[in-house]
Every structure is written in structure tokens, then in C-alpha cells.
Amino acid sequence: MPQYKAPLRDMQFVLHELxxxxxxxxxxxxxxxxxxxxLLDQYLEAAxxxxxxxxxxxxxxxxxxxxxxxxxxxxxxxxxKEAYQKYIELGFPSLAVPEQHGGQGLPGSLGTVVSxxxxxxxxxxxxxxxxxxxxxxxxxxxxxxQQKAIYLPKLVTGEWTGTMCLTESHAGSDLGIIRSKAEPNxxxxxxxxxxxxxxxxxxxxxxENIIHIVLAxxxxxxxGTKGISLFIVPKFNVxxxxxxxxxxxxxxGSIEHxxxxxxxxxxxxxxxxxxxYLIGPENRGxxxxxxxxxxxxxxxxxxxxxxxEGSFQGALAYAKDRLAMRSxxxxxxxxxxxxxxxxxxxxxxxxxxxKAFAEGGRALVYLxxxxxxxxxxxxxxxxxxxxxxxxxxxxxxxxxxxTETGSESAKHGVQVFGGxxxxxxxxxxxxVRDTRIACLYEGTTExxxxxxxxxxxxxxxxAMLKDFTKIIHKFVEANxxxxxxxxxxxxxxxxxxxxxxxxxxxxxxxxxxPDEVGAAAVDYMYFSGYVTLAYLWAHMAVVAKQQLAxxxxxxxxxxxxxxxxxxxxKKILPRVRSHVDVIEGGLExxxxxxxxxxxx
Numbered sequence: 350m351p352q353y354k355a356p357l358r359d360m361q362f363v364l365h366e367l368x369x370x371x372x373x374x375x376x377x378x379x380x381x382x383x384x385x386x387x388l389l390d391q392y393l394e395a396a397x398x399x400x401x402x403x404x405x406x407x408x409x410x411x412x413x414x415x416x417x418x419x420x421x422x423x424x425x426x427x428x429x430k431e432a433y434q435k436y437i438e439l440g441f442p443s444l445a446v447p448e449q450h451g452g453q454g455l456p457g458s459l460g461t462v463v464s465x466x467x468x469x470x471x472x473x474x475x476x477x478x479x480x481x482x483x484x485x486x487x488x489x490x491x492x493x494x495q496q497k498a499i500y501l502p503k504l505v506t507g508e509w510t511g512t513m514c515l516t517e518s519h520a521g522s523d524l525g526i527i528r529s530k531a532e533p534n535x536x537x538x539x540x541x542x543x544x545x546x547x548x549x550x551x552x553x554x555x556x557e558n559i560i561h562i563v564l565a566x567x568x569x570x571x572x573g574t575k576g577i578s579l580f581i582v583p584k585f586n587v588x589x590x591x592x593x594x595x596x597x598x599x600x601x602g603s604i605e606h607x608x609x610x611x612x613x614x615x616x617x618x619x620x621x622x623x624x625x626y627l628i629g630p631e632n633r634g635x636x637x638x639x640x641x642x643x644x645x646x647x648x649x650x651x652x653x654x655x656x657x658e659g660s661f662q663g664a665l666a667y668a669k670d671r672l673a674m675r676s677x678x679x680x681x682x683x684x685x686x687x688x689x690x691x692x693x694x695x696x697x698x699x700x701x702x703x704k705a706f707a708e709g710g711r712a713l714v715y716l717x718x719x720x721x722x723x724x725x726x727x728x729x730x731x732x733x734x735x736x737x738x739x740x741x742x743x744x745x746x747x748x749x750x751x752t753e754t755g756s757e758s759a760k761h762g763v764q765v766f767g768g769x770x771x772x773x774x775x776x777x778x779x780x781v782r783d784t785r786i787a788c789l790y791e792g793t794t795e796x797x798x799x800x801x802x803x804x805x806x807x808x809x810x811x812a813m814l815k816d817f818t819k820i821i822h823k824f825v826e827a828n829x830x831x832x833x834x835x836x837x838x839x840x841x842x843x844x845x846x847x848x849x850x851x852x853x854x855x856x857x858x859x860x861x862x863p864d865e866v867g868a869a870a871v872d873y874m875y876f877s878g879y880v881t882l883a884y885l886w887a888h889m890a891v892v893a894k895q896q897l898a899x900x901x902x903x904x905x906x907x908x909x910x911x912x913x914x915x916x917x918x919k920k921i922l923p924r925v926r927s928h929v930d931v932i933e934g935g936l937e938x939x940x941x942x943x944x945x946x947x948x949x
Contacts, residue, residue, distance in 0.1 A: 351663030351776055353405040353470040355397035358906065359708055360462060363715050364389060366892050367885075370458070373719055377726040380456055389459065392444075396463045399439060400470035403432045408471040411612030412779050416553070418604045423552040423614045429474055433507070433555045442478055442507030446485060450497065451505040457725060458718035464648060465714065468655035472783050473612030477510055477550045483645050484511025484562050488581065491629040491637040496581060499591050500560055510556045513645070514545040514563040514582075514618055515638070522796055524635065525573040529565040531580060531625060541565055541582050541625040544602070544617065547790070551616030552584075552601035558593055559584040561618065563625060564634050571632065579634035580625035598623035609782030647717055649791045650747035653755030654710035656784035660762030661703035663777055668696055668765055690765070698920065699761040705917045706754040708910075709882040712889065713747050735816065742805050742813040743881070749797035750878025752787035759784050798870035801877065807856055807866065814852060821845045821884045828887075833894045837887040837918055844880045844925065851876065851929065858935065868936040872928040879925045883918065890914035 364370045365386060374380040411426040436442070445460035446452025460482070467475040485504050488496055503509040520526045529543025541563060545551075552559065561582045570576030586594040602617040629637035672687035681688045690696045720743070723736035759781040763770035770777040788794050806814050825842045828834055855873065858865040893910035901907060 351659060351666070353401055353408075353466075353659065354662060355393070355400060355466050355469075356658065356707075356711075357393055357397055359711065360393060360465075361390065362889075362892075362906075362910075363708075363712050364462070366896070367712060367889055368715055368719055370715075370719070373722070374456060376728070377456075377722060378728055379454070379726045380722075383454070384456060384459075392455075392459060393462065393466075395439065396441070396466045399435065399441075400466040403435060404467060404470035404474055407432060407474060407612075409776050409779065411471065411473055412609075412783075413611075413773075415611035416604055416614040418601065418614075421552070421600045421602070423554065423601055423604060423616070425477075425553050425555055425614070426612050429477075429612065430555050432474060433477065436478060437507040442481065443505045445482075446501075446505045447489070450485075450489060450501045456722050458715065458722050461647065461651065461714060461718040461721075464651050465654060465658075465711070468651050469659045471612070472652060472655060473610040476610065476613045477553060477555055478507060479648055480513065480550045480645075481507070481509075481511040482648070483513055484560055487562055487579075487637060488628065491579070492581070493628075495589070496626065496628065499587060499589065500581065500583075503558070503591060504560060508556060509558040509560055510550060510553075511560045511562065512548055512551050512618075513638070514548050514551070514561045516545060516547045518544070518546050522792060524564060524577065527564055527566070527577065529563065529620065531565040531567050531578060531627075533568075534624070539565075539567075539580060539625045539627060540622040541580055541598075541620045542622055544619050546617050547605070548616045548618045549613055549790075551614060551618045552604075553614050557585075558587070561599065562628070562638070563620065564638060565625070567631055574635050576632050577634040578631050579628045579637045581628050582620065582623050582625040586624055608785055609779065610786060645791045646744050646748040646797075647714070647721070649787050650710075650714055650717070650744075650751045652784060652787040653748075653751030653753070654707065654714050656755030656780055656787070657703055657707035657710055657751075657758035660759045660777065660780045661700065661707050663775075663780075664703060664762040664765035665691075665700055667769075667775075668700060671766075696765055699765055701913060701916045702921065703758040703761055705882075705886070705913055705921055706751075706758050708889075708913065709885055709917065710751045710754065712885040713743070713751065713881060716885070717743055717747055738813045738816050739820075742801070742817055745792075745797040745801040745805065746874065746877050746881055748791065749788075749794045749801070749874050750881070752784070753794055753875075754878075755784050756781070756788055794874070795871055798874035799867060802855065802870045802873045803866050806852055807859065811849070811852055811856075814849065818845050818848055821880075824884065824888060828891055831891065831894075834887060834890050837883075837890055837914060840918060840922065841880075841883050841887050844883065844922075847929075848877070848880055851932065855932065862936060864940070865936045868939055869932045872931045876925050876928045876932075879922055879928075883922050886914040886917045 371386045374384040407428045414426040417424040443452040444455050445457040448454040481504055488500055504511055517527050531539040531541050534540055563580045563582045564577050566576055567578050583597055584599050586597050598621040600619050602619045605615040668691040669689055671690045673690050674687055676688050676692045681692045720736040720740040724733055727733040762777045766777050769775050825838055828838050855869045890911050893907040897907050
């Protein structure tokens with residue numbers, strides 16, 4: 350099993366050199382006096398120690414043991430509870446929660462960096478505290494003062510965990526057709542009835558209480574998404590002081606037998622006249638829920654990054670050690686019976702692809718978290734609005750693109766190991782299984798692509814896209830005379846313009862038939878993802894060149910950045926051409942065959 354080693358140097362590169370996080374925090378009133386580079390590095394080191402020594406050893410054993418269900422009671426794998434208690438003792442649950450709610454008042458972006466380490470070391474375990482972040486944010490943003498006082502203190506400490514209960518068996522991602530009901534009670538609470546499925550961390554033995562955030566319909570509510578309300582439904586009822594009382598009408602009917610993330614309980618949760626409390630306005634549940642969903646989607650993008658990083662670490666170590674055949678260009682290890690497979694171009698192609706997706710994905714996720722900080726804490730309304738636009742555009746790209754490239758990286762990890770990759774003891778196939786769900790939950794790749802193209806780009810008449818392509822354009826203009834990166838800047842400039850031109854073409858087609866949007870969406874998402882990472886890799890190359898020119902002693906590190914950037918542009922970025930060709934193919938080839946003629 351790959352032993353996780355936190356890539357602290359690369360994290361520091363992105364935080365301090367690429368994105369200048371210390372300067373970023375200095376511009377946010379909430380953080381300018383209490384967040385320094387030294388503090389960031391201290392938290393990184395503490396999280397790295399916990400993830401390497403506590404979580405990583407439980408990853409494979411948790412997968413093998415899985416969760417156990419017995420008459421509604423779920424038991425987590427050995428060691429999970431103990432690791433969770435240590436996580437609480439270290440203060441990680443409260444890291445990015447405002448001080449007025451009992452948190453440490455540190456930036457959400459720092460929490461994202463910690464989440465990457467947790468997720469790479471043991472994704473199934475990380476989902477237990479990970480789901481709580483969204484519940485905390487939802488209550489913090491939309492709850493009443495009384496709800497905040499009752500539920501936030503113990504959610505923040507980690508004594509309680511949270512979930513989101515959205516999906517139903519007949520509905521999937523179409524939340525407009527959910528059937529769960531909420532009937533008013535005389536005391537102002539609501540009786541919640543219905544069944545929710547695919548509830549990650551929905552039942553477990555790691556915390557005293559579980560606070561479910563539940564979508565349901567009030568009597569007489571409008572049909573569709575405009576008639577959905579949001580409720581707080583605790584596993585155990587609590588009093589006004591947050592003391593646990595009797596068991597609520599919430600029960601885990603079963604846990605799913607699934608492809609991966611065996612260490613996390615994916616539950617069917619039954620609500621039988623469970624006592625719940627309305628959060629936010631009636632029939633505005635989806636609006637409130639998107640506070641939760643945006644957090645979850647960025648978290649899911651982190652899973653894609655984690656898959657690329659974890660699989661790369663395992664494959665790289667193996668490729669340096671495994672001997673097979675001789676290099677076609679001449680023997681590279683004459684003292685050995687064969688050459689290490691890392692000398693072979695095909696293996697290098699897979700390793701560099703993983704490296705490019707891991708390090709490029711890290712830059713994208715950290716960039717998103719930076720904009721999320723500004724949305725939360727920006728000094729002016731103008732700053733917050735601009736950051737929200739960029740975040741709205743990039744979130745579906747990051748969620749869909751990074752999970753798909755994470756799945757690809759995981760596949761490469763198995764391939765580098767050859768037959769040994771197919772064997773459970775090496776742990777590479779677990780990464781494939783664990784990460785496959787990331788392409789599905791919080792909205793499938795196809796749904797994210799529709800959100801990107803349909804809602805974020807076309808419905809805004811391209812305004813959100815222009816905000817981001819202007820950022821790329823300014824970067825290109827600032828570096829157009831830099832001969833050291835000419836091979837990166839020129840193709841980036843061409844693709845940045847093509848992004849807008851391609852969007853106009855799709856928009857014109859969709860005026861004739863709206864289904865043209867669905868036909869183009871996934872390939873448009875891939876095009877957008879590859880160009881976004883191209884911008885970040887070009888930016889990383891510029892920074893690396895600057896550091897070398899300044900006389901840095903870390904020559905190997907910065908040269909590796911530049912080399913990987915060149916690899917990305919020459920070997921990965923050309924994939925955009927196939928996606929453009931597919932978009933040009935339009936809707937007709939998809940719809941020409943009648944549904945009844947698909948099979949005979």
C-alpha cells in the first residue's frame with residue numbers, strides 16, 4: 350500500500366510563491382493580523398504528521414474491513430474512532446470556523462489544504478469530518494440565533510458530525526421531484542418523514558450525535574424545486590443547551606455495498622415523524638442548500654486531486670524500483686539484471702501525466718479556496734462579487750475536470766504496476782475504486798458540465814467566462830515578451846481566445862435547438878479544464894524561471910516545474926483539439942437513432 354507522504358514543498362510553492370497567500374490574507378480584514386507564513390507552515394506540518402502517521406496506515410485496513418451494519422447500528426473499521434478523537438484533540442474541526450461560533454477563526458483556504466492531506470491519506474475516513482463542514486456553514490449562514498447556539502458549538506468541536514440528506518431513490522440528482530414530507534407540529538417544529546439514500550457518513554459510532562441537513566416538502570408547497578424547504582434533523586433530540594436527549598425518529602435502514610470508500614458508511618436513512626427544524630425561509634431550501642453544495646463540490650474536487658497525488662506517489666516509488674527489460678536507447682543500469690521501468694518512455698508518460706494533474710490540480714483547488722476566502726471576507730462588495738463570479742465559473746470545472754483526471758491518474762497507477770496493480774495488497778486498485786465515486790456524487794460530470802456551459806456561461810451571456818479569460822489575457826500580456834516561456838504563452842493566448850469563440854458557436858447553435866448545449870457540454874468542460882490548467886502551469890513555469898534567475902539553490906525543484914509545464918503543453922494540452930472536433934460534430938449524430946432501435 351502506498352505510504353502517504355505529504356508533498357509539503359509543493360504545497361508551499363503554490364501557497365507562498367504562486368498564489369502569495371500571505372499577501373492574500375493581508376488584504377482580508379479578518380485575517381490580516383493573525384495569519385502569517387510561519388503559522389501556515391506550522392499547521393501544514395501538524396496536519397502532515399497526523400495524516401502520514403495516523404490516517405494513512407488505516408487506509409487499506411479500513412477498505413478491507415469496511416463498515417458493519419446491525420439493526421440500524423453502524424460500526425466503523427478498527428482505528429477510525431481513535432483517529433477521529435485525535436483529530437478533535439488537535440483542533441482540526443474548528444480550524445476555519447469563526448471565533449464567535451467557537452472556532453479558531455482561520456481562513457477556509459487553510460482548511461482546504463488540510464483536507465487535501467486528509468483525503469490523500471485516507472479518503473473514506475476524511476468524509477466523516479468532511480461532511481460536517483457543509484453542515485456548519487449552512488447553519489452559520491442560514492440558521493436562527495437559537496439554532497446556531499444549539500448546534501454549532503459541538504459541530505465545531507467535532508463532538509457531533511453533520512450530513513446532507515438530499516437524494517431519494519426515484520430522484521437522483523433531480524431534487525425537484527423529492528417526496529419527503531415536513532408536517533408542522535404544535536411546538537413550531539416539523540415532523541419529517543421520508544427515505545434518503547446515498548447518505549455519506551449518515552450513521553456511525555465516531556461521534557455522540559449526527560446532525561442531518563434534510564430537504565423536504567411542506568404541505569401545499571409548489572411542485573418542483575420552488576417547493577423544497579431545508580430542515581435540521583438531529584439523530585438524538587437535544588435541549589436548548591445542546592444536551593443530548595432521547596432518540597429521534599431517524600434510523601439507518603441499511604448501508605450500501607459499493608465499489609469503493611468501504612471505510613465510510615453510505616446509508617439509507619429513514620425519517621419516521623422525526624422532529625426537525627426549518628432552516629432558512631419556507632420553500633427556499635435549495636437556495637440555502639447551495640451553501641452546503643458549493644462547499645461539497647470543492648471538497649469533491651479535492652478528492653480528484655488526492656487521487657492524482659496518491660496514485661502518483663505509489664507509481665513513482667514502484668517505477669524507480671521495479672526492473673523490467675532494457676532501455677531501447679541503451680542500458681541504463683548495467684549493474685542490474687534489467688533497467689528500472691522509469692527509464693521507459695511509456696512509463697514516464699503515465700508518471701508525468703499523474704504529476705501534471707496532481708500539481709496542476711493543487712494549484713486550481715488552492716486558487717478556488719482563495720476566491721472563496723474573498724467571497725466570505727472581502728472588504729468591498731465589488732471584490733466579493735467578482736470573486737463569487739470566478740468561483741461560480743471555476744467550481745464546476747474543478748469538480749468535474751479534477752475528478753475525471755483523478756480517475757485517469759488512478760488508472761495510470763495500476764498500469765505502472767502492471768499485474769501487481771490489479772492485486773489488492775499493493776493498494777493501487779483501491780485508489781481506482783475509491784475515486785470513481787467522485788465523478789458521480791455532488792452532481793455527475795455531465796451535470797457539472799451542463800451547469801458550467803448552460804448556467805454559468807450562456808445564461809450570463811458569457812460574463813463570468815470573460816471575467817476569467819481577462820485574467821488569463823492579462824497574464825499573457827505581462828509575459829508575451831518573456832522568451833523563456835514563449836512556447837507556453839503563445840498557445841495559451843490562442844486557446845484563451847478560442848474559448849470565447851467556441852462559446853459563441855455553441856450559443857448560436859443552441860438558439861436553433863437548446864439540446865445543442867447538452868451535446869457540447871462535456872467536451873466544453875474538458876476544453877475549459879485543460880485551458881485552465883494550462884494557465885496555471887504557465888504561471889508556475891514563470892515563477893520557477895524567476896526563482897532560478899534570482900539564484901535559488903533549489904535548482905532541481907524549479908527545473909522539474911518547468912519540465913512538467915513543457916510536458917503538459919506538448920503532451921496533454923493537445924487533447925483540446927479532439928474536444929473541439931467533437932463539439933463541431935453537433936447534436937445530430939446523438940439523436941439520429943431512434944431510442945427503440947438502439948438494440949434489437
